[in-house]
Amino acid sequence: MKPRRICIVGTGLIGGSFAIKLRQKGIASRIIGVDNNVEHQRQALDLKIVDEIMDLDDAVKHSDLIAVTTPVDTMIDLMPSLLDQIDRQVVMDMGSTKGRLVEAISKHPKRGRFVATHPMWGTEHSGPGAAVDQGAFKNKSAVICNAFESDADAISLVKWVYKRIGMRLLEIEALEHDLHVAYVSHISHITSFALANTVLEKEKEEKTIFDLASGGFESTVRLAKSTSTMWVPIFAQNRDNILDVLNEHITQLRKFKSCLEKENYGYLIELIENANRIRKILK
Amino acid sequence: MKPRRICIVGTGLIGGSFAIKLRQKGIASRIIGVDNNVEHQRQALDLKIVDEIMDLDDAVKHSDLIAVTTPVDTMIDLMPSLLDQIDRQVVMDMGSTKGRLVEAISKHPKRGRFVATHPMWGTEHSGPGAAVDQGAFKNKSAVICNAFESDADAISLVKWVYKRIGMRLLEIEALEHDLHVAYVSHISHITSFALANTVLEKEKEEKTIFDLASGGFESTVRLAKSTSTMWVPIFAQNRDNILDVLNEHITQLRKFKSCLEKENYGYLIELIENANRIRKILK
Numbered sequence: 001m002k003p004r005r006i007c008i009v010g011t012g013l014i015g016g017s018f019a020i021k022l023r024q025k026g027i028a029s030r031i032i033g034v035d036n037n038v039e040h041q042r043q044a045l046d047l048k049i050v051d052e053i054m055d056l057d058d059a060v061k062h063s064d065l066i067a068v069t070t071p072v073d074t075m076i077d078l079m080p081s082l083l084d085q086i087d088r089q090v091v092m093d094m095g096s097t098k099g100r101l102v103e104a105i106s107k108h109p110k111r112g113r114f115v116a117t118h119p120m121w122g123t124e125h126s127g128p129g130a131a132v133d134q135g136a137f138k139n140k141s142a143v144i145c146n147a148f149e150s151d152a153d154a155i156s157l158v159k160w161v162y163k164r165i166g167m168r169l170l171e172i173e174a175l176e177h178d179l180h181v182a183y184v185s186h187i188s189h190i191t192s193f194a195l196a197n198t199v200l201e202k203e204k205e206e207k208t209i210f211d212l213a214s215g216g217f218e219s220t221v222r223l224a225k226s227t228s229t230m231w232v233p234i235f236a237q238n239r240d241n242i243l244d245v246l247n248e249h250i251t252q253l254r255k256f257k258s259c260l261e262k263e264n265y266g267y268l269i270e271l272i273e274n275a276n277r278i279r280k281i282l283k
Numbered sequence: 284m285k286p287r288r289i290c291i292v293g294t295g296l297i298g299g300s301f302a303i304k305l306r307q308k309g310i311a312s313r314i315i316g317v318d319n320n321v322e323h324q325r326q327a328l329d330l331k332i333v334d335e336i337m338d339l340d341d342a343v344k345h346s347d348l349i350a351v352t353t354p355v356d357t358m359i360d361l362m363p364s365l366l367d368q369i370d371r372q373v374v375m376d377m378g379s380t381k382g383r384l385v386e387a388i389s390k391h392p393k394r395g396r397f398v399a400t401h402p403m404w405g406t407e408h409s410g411p412g413a414a415v416d417q418g419a420f421k422n423k424s425a426v427i428c429n430a431f432e433s434d435a436d437a438i439s440l441v442k443w444v445y446k447r448i449g450m451r452l453l454e455i456e457a458l459e460h461d462l463h464v465a466y467v468s469h470i471s472h473i474t475s476f477a478l479a480n481t482v483l484e485k486e487k488e489e490k491t492i493f494d495l496a497s498g499g500f501e502s503t504v505r506l507a508k509s510t511s512t513m514w515v516p517i518f519a520q521n522r523d524n525i526l527d528v529l530n531e532h533i534t535q536l537r538k539f540k541s542c543l544e545k546e547n548y549g550y551l552i553e554l555i556e557n558a559n560r561i562r563k564i565l566k
Binding site for chain 1: 403404405406407423424426451453463464466467468470471472473474475476477478479480481482483484485486489491492493494495496497498499500501502503504505506507508509510511514515518519522525526527528529530531532533535536537538539540543544546548551552554555556557558559560561562564565
């Protein structure tokens with residue numbers, strides 16, 4: 001396929017990294033940035049992540065593909081009116097929840113032009129300055145939800161883009177997506193935020209945390225650097241699934257607590273060996 | 284200082300990686316491996332991690348420095364009789380708990396020859412095959428506990444070794460060490476084991492975990508690959524501190540749960556912004 005004029009709505013970590021890849025892989029002939037944060041607009045231009053900044057209305061007119069990477073609450077507010085404005089363009093989102101979004105536009109006359117996606121990649125950083133080339137998207141799954149509601153040419157374009165940036169394609173129904181990501185993504189953020197709060201509560205000496213933190217601690221707590229702007233809307237939209245897995249997680253932690261309290265090290269070994277099964281699933 | 288004959292007791296991840304660094308930095312003239320696992324003995328020789336394998340008694344006689352990197356329960360069984368056998372050699376341990384160990388040998392006539400240490404580095408892998416050069420130990424803290432109980436020359440030697448492999452030195456009293464590592468290391472392992480068990484319980488489709496796992500999930504769950512052989516003795520020895528921090532962690536998780544149940548997103552933002560303070564502590 002030939003290069004396209006692509007508009008990135010939200011020039012932060014995901015939108016910015018996506019823009020870098022689009023340019024690098026020759027997918028975009030021109031990249032237009034849309035962002036309501038003036039500082040992010042400036043950074044996105046300075047870092048040459050986008051070619052120009054436009055208002056959303058103008059950007060839509062001048063683009064073939066519009067990728068929306070805003071927080072998921074903004075996406076629901078934005079998407080119906082965005083679809084109102086398009087003609088034959090393709091619109092995709094790259095958000096972490098899908099159920100509410102596809103529901104919000106399910107009856108829209110331009111629903112076919114929209115492709116619901118979730119690339120399973122990100123870091124704990126945010127803003128255009130966090131956008132990276134190295135390691136972004138590659139070899140991770142790009143989930144496409146409710147493909148049956150999208151026009152065939154729109155799906156083809158989005159799949160072509162994701163394949164070109166090295167992603168593995170996966171199709172899942174939107175509500176099923178939300179269930180699974182509660183397990184393999186959203187709960188990790190909650191545990192990481194809670195772990196940071198635990199350590200900040202117990203360890204009043206910040207210097208001691210800095211001095212003693214090993215790679216293991218940094219690894220389990222790094223997601224706690226993620227912003228509330230991005231994550232509170234995700235938690236709100238996927239509330240029921242997350243509550244379900246969070247309850248299970250507290251139950252699992254209580255088992256460890258009970259083992260320690262009762263000095264039941266035989267069962268503690270069992271719990272750890274069960275957890276070790278994750279080895280064969282993740283590399 | 285001149286290179287030494289160094290004995291590594293336990294040729295796994297820590298002992299093996301330490302041996303690789305000792306050789307690379309010209310710290311050791313000869314490296315003797317001691318391991319009660321015959322397969323590990325063979326691997327340590329095949330991978331040229333050690334020059335030869337000996338029984339502990341022989342190895343002690345032929346070494347200037349003995350580094351013990353076994354699980355922490357073995358260490359307590361082993362250390363008194365090991366100290367019985369030494370003359371002017373220096374013995375160091377590299378374990379994750381310190382209180383019980385220094386207590387177990389506090390009255391030993393050779394206590395001065397022993398240096399209690401904890402290098403704040405490791406990975407989730409184990410055995411000689413997991414030993415690595417890249418990134419091992421460097422720029423992490425090497426904690427020395429109860430230095431006042433060790434002979435000056437023994438402390439000097441151990442500090443010289445840790446400095447040569449790029450570590451930052453830190454002196455902490457043993458019980459204080461155990462308290463702090465419960466916060467910044469041991470709890471991370473418990474949360475990671477429990478998170479793996481949560482996901483394995485909720486997500487019966489292992490392929491879905493594999494397909495959807497992002498870097499974030501892998502990061503929070505990777506410590507769950509750690510072995511029970513290494514970690515159950517650590518949890519047992521540091522039980523009271525870990526129970527204390529685990530209770531706090533469950534309390535913190537309940538706050539997230541309550542926010543979601545009550546849809547109190549204002550407080551959820553506060554919890555996340557508090558967790559974000561970890562940003563300025565960790566890089």
